[in-house]
Amino acid sequence: MTCCSDNVDKSDPAPEGQSSRQNSVDKARRTFLIALGTAAVGIGVGYALGYLTKPAEIIRETVERTVTVTRTVTVTPTPTPAPTPIPGLSGAASRAIAGVRDLLNKGVIAPGTTIRILHVAGSRANLEKAIELWSKYVPEVRVELITLGTEPDVYTKAMSEAVTKTGAFDAVTIFSTWLGDIVEAGLARPLDEFYARYDPEYVGPCAPIEPLGSYVTIYKGRRHSLALDSDVFTLSYRKDLLTSETYRKEFEAQYRKPLKVPDTWEELIDMARFFTELRLTAPSGGRVWGAYFYLEPAFAAYITWFNIFVEAGGIPFDLETMDPKVESPEGRYAFDIILRMKPYMPPEAISAAWADLYDKFVKGETVFTAAWPSLTKEAMRPTSAVRGNVGTALMPGVEVEVGGRRIVNKAAPNPVNWVGIVSNYSAHPEVAYLFLQFATAPDTGLDMVLTGVILDLFRACWFTDPRYRAKSAEGYGEEFLDAYMRSIEISYPDILIRGGTEYLSKLTTEVNNVAAGLKDPERALSDISAEWDSITKKYGRDAQLEAWRALAQLFPENVKSVWRAKGYMK
């Protein structure tokens, strides 16, 4: 059995009287030409097949697209359309519909145009609701959804599109964390022009709550997205356990402090310890743990560490040099808290996927936890073991000194917020934008957010305006709303400059290493520092610094004031 022996002449094995150098050179040349020829033939065949097998409608659409583009050139730029209020719709939604109508009437887009939106499966219900409402007013413009299973899939497709520029979709729902990457890759169209023309109501009583409204939509000073969602963490806790008389007395006896909603991480650790040591059993049969905060390796471990770090007054990058500033007292403190909290968290916190935190809390197996608003919604379901016993509070803070006074600085993480961007390679960017504006308007937006689980309230009037409040309360429960609104006001963004995912992913790995006991905090901090620095170098220090400076300005006031007090910010 022989194969692949180098001794065998490649093309013709008949050995008798055929070997001469000239012959083998000829053969080599022939082989090369044959290979080239078949490659050319193959590619030709590929092209032919590609063209012939394109569904007829795509060929027609490509032709139509060309026609449309030509026509747009000959039309004078559209002036701001006179707002023709549509009965029953709020300002932003009304202007969106009026805008589309206008484009249709002017022939800029043809009836039957389809907008494609790339999104993740979890948001399908929300988008379908928006489409349902949209079709009532503008049935001529169809909206199609390209659904993918997980967020990395959406990210992959979006980044691939940035390279291949196929125009396969017109808008994408992305995580705010990716905003820097997507903008710098050239995929996200700047939207300032559309904001000015159609006014999505980002100022006023119904604007998205600041600072969130700004930091998820503004990159390097320009608007690149529309907020679809808010994803701010709140502290969820077992009200029944915290208000129980027996436990209050016991806790006070043991710790000489009142049992109440913890204001600082230190307080939380004590309470977590207390409940863990009680060795309670949940209705599911599992053990009850005092706390569960994200430490898992796939992506979420950074949330907990970064939260404590920022509250303690830490700043991730120096505002003058872009040097990482994690090897600081704040960084060490964050690890200190995590390691002290770890014994009172279930061991799976370090390895299980992020849904495990939800599962445990809903089954009644954790006392203090923090996650996205969807956790509160889940805990409210009839199948939840803790229904009716869930309290919501701001994330615990850290005691810092500002202006000579000791205060408790609280800040809420806003990890991975959904926003909508318009593709630069879309054939109908304006329509895509208008759909997004319509879907996120004060009235239609609320319906969209409440239909489904993964999108959450982000406009102020949804909390304050009595017209909307009832609906919101139905989705989340009354007492959640006030705590949540306050949390948004002290929320801060992910590091969403270019390379954001990479910075945070490296941070997650190291935090998980420390939590798992595989690395000691000092070493981890210096590794994070080194890794972050190499990422910065890769993209260019100046470019990153510019983006970081712009982002740092959008952090909440309380965080910035601590930065100023510490001299990190001027």
Next chain:
Amino acid sequence: MSREMARSVKLLATLPLNILLNAILIIPFAIMIYLAFLKWSPAMGIDWWEAAFVGVANFVRALGDARFVNALTNTVIYTVSTVSIEFLLGLLLAYLMLGEFTGKKAVLSLIIYPLMLPPVIVASVFYLMFQPYGPVNNVFLRAVLGDDALRITWFLNPRLAFTALIIADIWQWTPFIFLILYSALSAVPRRLVEAAQVLGASSFTIFWRIRLPLIKPLIIVAVVLRALEAFKMFDYAYLMTGGGPGVSTETISLYIYRVSVLYTDISYAAAMSLVVLVMLALVIRLFIWYFFERVR
């Protein structure tokens, strides 16, 4: 016998393959190789043909990257462990299944069933089974170890996590080797087997001395193909451990995936892939030389 090739046969033997491979793979392959010598990532906002040429910088970086070396080491250990165990099990099973018995068809279908499932679902299922609340701890190990079993946390301990991945792989892929070996063993000429039986050889001897040597090439094929697949293992690490704890179960496929998809550092990922490719190619070449060409 005339060794001159019939034109028609030669054409059929080479042309379709050439067209297929050349048309589909050559150009992307060339692009990939080119990318490895650039400093480029989509997030830089420039097209890849405009990016700066940096020579072997990416390769040098890869060789000095501790995480890359770690991923490679993990993958090598993983491949060697899974393939050797699967080979032994597959061979044993193929031998045992050679005769006829009632219900053989059903048993065979059952044995090869794991191949019919997408690795994604197998990974999810094993993920659930190895959790502290899952059946592995609570049902099976408890029967053996008592309540101590409840304290084993598979995905918290690097070694245990690794073992869990290996177990998942063995469950799904032993049938692969089994199937190749089984069909190969069955294809051994019956007259040889009958002749040996007439001469009084035991079934084991027949197996060991007649069937096995005759199918040696297919054994090599089975092992090499399986090893190449095992080396590229992604789904189990991604869904069961996420590479964790830390990066102790991060395989090379997972790391390259993260670098190219999450960090969009495509040039670097391409360089790493090429390094892996060269390494594997060398190993396979040596392997083939040793088994096919040295022993005549």
Next chain:
Amino acid sequence: MEFRIVTKALKYIVIGVFALWTLIPLAWIVSLAFKSYAEWRVSYFVPKNPTTDNFVLLFKPEELLGRYGVMGATAIIEPATKPLINSLIVTAATTFLAVFIGFFTAYGASRYRAPGPFTLFFTLLTRMLPPAIFITPIMVYYSNLGLLDTYFGLVFLYSAVTVTYAIWILKGFIDAVPVEWEEAAMLEGATPIKVVFKVVLPLVRPGLVVAGLFIFLLTWSELLFALVLTNISAVTLPVHISKYVGAVGQLFGPQAALALIGSIIPVAIGYAIQKHLVTGFTFGMVRG
């Protein structure tokens, strides 16, 4: 005598143990398919509240609108019928194409050493690449060719990367067919092509079947390329399975249900081809 009985018993015990080992995770998948959310993360096999909701969600999602109590998975995905059909078309086409090309290549490689060693080695290279890095180049290439989101695009790519299996497995089987039999046939007047079809092909049937089965299975469950190269029209089964992700992570129940349904076809094929896995070279096959 007793020794024989003991070995026989041992043989059945070992087979039985292996069957059991295979059965357990399989039983877990089946149980997941009938469990609702609350029972996915548990340690017992038999659901306390069995439900067929998972299956309903696969094909008639509208019926579960709002009622589906799985972590608010009101994300209604399209029915799984089109992805199943797409997968069937793409996989069948790939298998035939790859086995066809692979058989002839293997024959040439075995008998005449054409294609040469480098080409053969290159085919192995296709299996050595971590797929993740191939995504961007293939996307760029396909988008230029217009092959994105088409059956042809997928079939060609899958054939190109799986033809290796066909070549190497078939080569192993063809090598085992004695050359003398072909020569005998040619002496009787058969043309070379006829020799291939009438002499070699039947004898390597197990090889064809095994290679075909593997290529079928590999393609049936391929995820990464399908994810990147399809959008709407050519979505295949694994991509569709990956979409069953609710608000809080994977929906194990529906995924298990779809995986089970998706495995019916491969299992049927596997069962049907069993008798072809065994030929036994017998006299009397070399005729005409």
